[in-house]
Amino acid sequence: MLPCILLVLLSCFILFSTEDLVAVALTSPQDISALKAFKASVKPSSIPPWSCLASWDFTTDPCAFPRRTHFTCGITCSPDSTRITQLTLDPASYSGQLTPLISQLTGLTILDLADNSFYGPIPSSISSLVNLQTLTLRSNSFSGAVPNSITNLKSLQSLDFSHNYLSGYLPETMDSMSSLRRLDLSYNKLTGPLPKLPYSLLELALKANSLSGSLSKSSFDRLTQLEVVELSENSFTGTLEPWFFLLPALQQVDLSNNSLARVEISKPSNANSDLVAVDLGFNKIEGNAPLQFADYPLLSSLSLRYNRLRGTIPLEYGRKKSLRRLFLDGNFLIGKPPPAFFASDKSVSGSLGDNCLQACPGSFQLCIPSQKPSSVCKQAYGGKPREKSLNAAALFWYGVAESAVACRWSGGQLECGGSFVLASDIFCLSSCPKSKHDIPTADSIWCSSENSSPSTTRL
Numbered sequence: 149m150l151p152c153i154l155l156v157l158l159s160c161f162i163l164f165s166t167e168d169l170v171a172v173a174l175t176s177p178q179d180i181s182a183l184k185a186f187k188a189s190v191k192p193s194s195i196p197p198w199s200c201l202a203s204w205d206f207t208t209d210p211c212a213f214p215r216r217t218h219f220t221c222g223i224t225c226s227p228d229s230t231r232i233t234q235l236t237l238d239p240a241s242y243s244g245q246l247t248p249l250i251s252q253l254t255g256l257t258i259l260d261l262a263d264n265s266f267y268g269p270i271p272s273s274i275s276s277l278v279n280l281q282t283l284t285l286r287s288n289s290f291s292g293a294v295p296n297s298i299t300n301l302k303s304l305q306s307l308d309f310s311h312n313y314l315s316g317y318l319p320e321t322m323d324s325m326s327s328l329r330r331l332d333l334s335y336n337k338l339t340g341p342l343p344k345l346p347y348s349l350l351e352l353a354l355k356a357n358s359l360s361g362s363l364s365k366s367s368f369d370r371l372t373q374l375e376v377v378e379l380s381e382n383s384f385t386g387t388l389e390p391w392f393f394l395l396p397a398l399q400q401v402d403l404s405n406n407s408l409a410r411v412e413i414s415k416p417s418n419a420n421s422d423l424v425a426v427d428l429g430f431n432k433i434e435g436n437a438p439l440q441f442a443d444y445p446l447l448s449s450l451s452l453r454y455n456r457l458r459g460t461i462p463l464e465y466g467r468k469k470s471l472r473r474l475f476l477d478g479n480f481l482i483g484k485p486p487p488a489f490f491a492s493d494k495s496v497s498g499s500l501g502d503n504c505l506q507a508c509p510g511s512f513q514l515c516i517p518s519q520k521p522s523s524v525c526k527q528a529y530g531g532k533p534r535e536k537s538l539n540a541a542a543l544f545w546y547g548v549a550e551s552a553v554a555c556r557w558s559g560g561q562l563e564c565g566g567s568f569v570l571a572s573d574i575f576c577l578s579s580c581p582k583s584k585h586d587i588p589t590a591d592s593i594w595c596s597s598e599n600s601s602p603s604t605t606r607l
């Protein structure tokens with residue numbers, strides 16, 4: 149009898165306590181107060197009735213199940229229903245500041261407020277969210293600086309603050325974010341140089357800011373996993389040095405619309421590189437189109453459009469099988485395009501237009517738009533000669549456009565006349581040089597066939 153009553157009591161107890169579990173608050177008080185503060189800082193008028201935030205009704209426990217009417221979306225709880233692990237809001241045009249009390253949600257692994265209208269500073273207390281793996285504040289109206297404290301987020305793998313109004317410098321100690329794989333701060337108003345970047349990065353996107361300075365090796369040192377570099381529409385200057393394209397995992401590079409002045413490239417080691425696409429358009433790059441791009445086995449898209457390139461188009465570009473898109477328009481390239489581009493089996497798209505090329509007939513899609521007027525080309529090649537040492541295989545272009553005459557340095561002899569296929573250095577001479585000292589450099593003077601008499605001179 150007694151055991152029987154006990155059994156009933158016990159089962160009652162179990163039953164009630166299970167009901168209790170549902171009825172009483174399970175979510176930690178700290179998380180509840182943070183959620184309340186979070187909702188309270190969103191303007192009520194910006195909370196549509198159908199939205200996630202509208203369903204946040206604190207008369208019930210946020211993590212209590214089932215969540216049919218309350219807390220229907222926006223949060224995820226831990227399996228034991230005590231902690232909020234994800235705060236992923238719907239895009240509903242919520243407007244308000246992000247409360248610093250968000251820092252109490254220390255169980256968060258994902259904080260995603262993308263595509264809303266949050267404004268004001270990103271609270272530096274966000275650095276207390278040490279379990280965060282994903283932090284996405286994309287497409288809001290946050291302003292002020294990227295808080296230096298975020299560099300304390302050692303578990304963070306993805307940071308996306310793109311499309312806001314953030315200003316100031318990037319945190320100097322960014323490299324201490326030792327798990328960061330993806331960084332996107334594009335479309336802000338960030339200034340200053342690139343700091344040292346985290347080694348773990350796969351994807352770096354800082355497009356459309358006002359970042360400046362040169363791309364230094366120290367920023368990219370040991371970034372052995374970096375695949376994507378999106379730094380277009382900034383104010384980067386200086387030389388892109390050979391180490392850059394040798395970053396071992398590099399696949400896609402967009403540095404267009406900056407103010408880079410030079411590009412130096414070396415061949416990939418063991419002809420091994422995953423580089424697929426390079427955009428260096430709309431910079432101030434001088435010199436010749438770098439032939440070493442042809443040594444990157446997978447390169448299929450190359451843009452050097454609207455720079456200040458001179459000389460001929462490397463024949464190597466024509467031979468390169470992997471190349472599908474080539475934009476060299478808007479430079480001062482001379483000579484004849486590699487004949488391979490016009491072979492019927494070649495399917496290269498892009499443009500060689502708006503240069504100083506000969507024999508680029510408008511009937512070819514690649515040759516649109518038309519070449520620069522010869523007066524513009526003549527002026528471009530009208531600079532003062534500078535001294536330069538010669539390499540024995542160099543070929544020299546003697547004039548441009550219709551009246552071009554080539555000079556070739558071959559076996560200690562300089563041969564002028566005829567139409568040579570040009571390799572690298574391009575020169576334009578007023579007359580055939582009599583000695584090494586007469587040979588000008590890339591910024592050479594314009595000449596036409598009238599004042600140049602083809603001849604052969606032994607030097």
Ligand SMILES: *[C@@H]1O[C@H](CO)[C@@H](O)[C@H](O)[C@H]1NC(C)=O
Nearest residue numbers: 380381404405406429430454
């Ligand atoms: C790049 O700069 C050129 C010339 O200033 C401009 O026409 C073009 O729209 C810019 N591209 C982007 C994506 O901003």
